[in-house]
Amino acid sequence: MINIDVKNGVPIYEQIVSGLKQLIIKGVLKPDEKVPSVRELGRRLTINPNTIQKAYRELERQGYFYTVIGKGNFVSDQENNGNVQKLRELTEDIQVLIEEVKYLGVPQEHLINLIHAVYSKEDGER
Amino acid sequence: MINIDVKNGVPIYEQIVSGLKQLIIKGVLKPDEKVPSVRELGRRLTINPNTIQKAYRELERQGYFYTVIGKGNFVSDQENNGNVQKLRELTEDIQVLIEEVKYLGVPQEHLINLIHAVYSKEDGER
Amino acid sequence: MINIDVKNGVPIYEQIVSGLKQLIIKGVLKPDEKVPSVRELGRRLTINPNTIQKAYRELERQGYFYTVIGKGNFVSDQENNGNVQKLRELTEDIQVLIEEVKYLGVPQEHLINLIHAVYSKEDGER
């Protein structure tokens, strides 16, 4: 489900965050679907549940999860998300990276192709 | 010159790295130009010179600086930098971000405009 | 474990780097084995942990270590290390030295014997 690489220096909880985010973005996990419990996922990845817990809280903070006490964690629907703020940050990040690769000599066609590629990809089964 | 926020969680030396990288990319600092000495910049930002040192070594490692012992640090020329590896990583980062904003509902025209905007901007006087 | 000479001009952290590299090469430290923590080794050698840190980061950069935050440092497996660049540099270093001893009158048989000796040595229990 998610690949964790303990050797690459990236904190494990962050790898879980981006891993789950990827699954949501690719459409593998769909809105209102239940995600595994912290203990369950901890057992599967042989990782301390505390670490999973931390990742889940972060995903909730970022608006990808919502928690129902006593029931578990679920994937948020992105429709009604006050995501203006997040979008601005992401766009800014993209811009900084674009400026960097431009400085390193990448032609803009290369980037446009990349965008086309991403947008023409159908997200699995979303 | 650079704005440092000591309490936003991002390590100070990383903020210096990205700050100076920005100045180089924007063309404010030009190839072979001398950058402030570690002590000088440390004084200006009221930050310990050791921290500046760490940032400078990182910039050297990434190919943006070169050091002449006893003289100072200088901006590298980007011409012949074996930057294939770095470019691949950057492109991958961009792709992940693009996928994320796509999921959040950003139309691809928006991104294409962003690219055009960046590429039509003339970098100061580079 | 490692002998440090603080007054021979060679930086302490470099002595630690080559010392540990030797232990790895000789097979005393094996892949995925944990190495002493920075504090622990600092205590043993009565050297500041920061200095050990610097050595460990260098070993990581050279591909001999990997770091798991919160767990410790471990010996890397050398299988898939993009070490082409490193190999070229090492070979060049060897060539320069060979030219130098040749000039000083060492017969080539002497060097060939040296190579045979090194290659017939079994590395401990690797």
Add this chain to the structure above:
Amino acid sequence: MINIDVKNGVPIYEQIVSGLKQLIIKGVLKPDEKVPSVRELGRRLTINPNTIQKAYRELERQGYFYTVIGKGNFVSDQENNGNVQKLRELTEDIQVLIEEVKYLGVPQEHLINLIHAVYSKEDGER
């Protein structure tokens, strides 16, 4: 005559030392030949004569130069050099490097070929 690269971090005086050593080893500079004065070489390389001076002193210490006061510096003849000590150090350096490339997977034939190549090369005009 000698190429100095101020950008690569290697102290300039060391680059001069190895550069001149190379010229001697390759046979370009022959025993008892006079080498340029510190001021002359400093002018040619646009480098501070103090730095050249330091390099010359180091070459004298290593037995490659001898100084005649009031006349200048000359290339030593290697015959009557108490070079046992130096040879031992060089051989040890070579051995360490050989062990390292062996660990990285270089076959011993590769090294033997390297030796043959160096020894079959005729040193220009020595």
Add this chain to the structure above:
DNA sequence: GTGGTCTAGACCACT
């Protein structure tokens, strides 16, 4: 003056 190394001691993030 410049960068490079080292120490002592402190605080934080990760597991």
Add this chain to the structure above:
DNA sequence: GTGGTCTAGACCACC
């Protein structure tokens, strides 16, 4: 407990 960051202050090598 582990590594990662930061400070303050010191000494050395290089030019």
